[in-house]
Amino acid sequence: MRRWILTVVLLNLSILIALVFVYPQLMVSPGPLRPAHAKLTTDCFACHSPFAGASAERCLSCHALKDIGLRTTAGIPLATREWPAFHQQLASARCMDCHAEHQNTTLGQVVAKPTFSHELLDDSVRSECKACHQPxxxxxxxxxxxxxxxCHGTSNWRPSLFDHRLLAQADLKHCAACHMPPTNDLHKGVGDTCGSCHQTAAWKPASFDHGRFFALEGVHDAPCATCHVNHRYDTYTCYGCHAHDPARVAQEHREEGITDTKNCVRCHRSAHGEAGAERERD
Structure with missing residues (x-):
């Protein structure tokens, strides 16, 4: 009885092994081939060696390395190319490092695009980015x-590491040549003076020294809208509070021979009289 069972098991195992070699595409295939290789569906050994898997040598038996990206396997020049021809500069031919042929849709897996690592390129051409990439x-x-x-690494184009010190000194003061100026109220009318608040290491955090224009001390440490009406920071008024009456201020200045009382901070940089009168604004 046991010998009969063993015979049946061995017979079935032999049949399975035979089927693996006769119909490997049905027995062990992880999924259909890509359309370009569909004609090899029943010829697994065109790419695979028994018990050794796929090999680059078998790929190159059809795909001549010097023609990849330039011509078809029949030697016909490609009219259009999706990728630049770079295979000729690979340090070694290791096709499976980038290409996965079978599309395992039966298991619900997403078909991945070919992956590429710049480490596969020969050292002599790895720094020649323009040979493949459009600046x-x-x-x-x-x-x-x-x-x-x-600025850029080979793993991804972004994020990039940019140091403004690489720019010419004259270009460092013209931020708007590369950066779009902010359009919010706070930045209206400031012109190309980003460096007065921002640093080249990072846009934020920013620092603004209001004391360069007027010291916000005591009662003058007021909400912005008190002096900057409607949040217009390119203009200001000193008549936003009851302490500064336009008529009284004009009368006091006429006594000193001053008729222009619109630009107060030209003389007054703080609440302490005319302490800042002799300083010019930066």
Missing amino acids: PETAVHANTALACSQ
């Missing part, structure tokens, strides 16, 4: 003397 046509990239690697 961006933006103001910050206009300085062609800069190497891409000074």
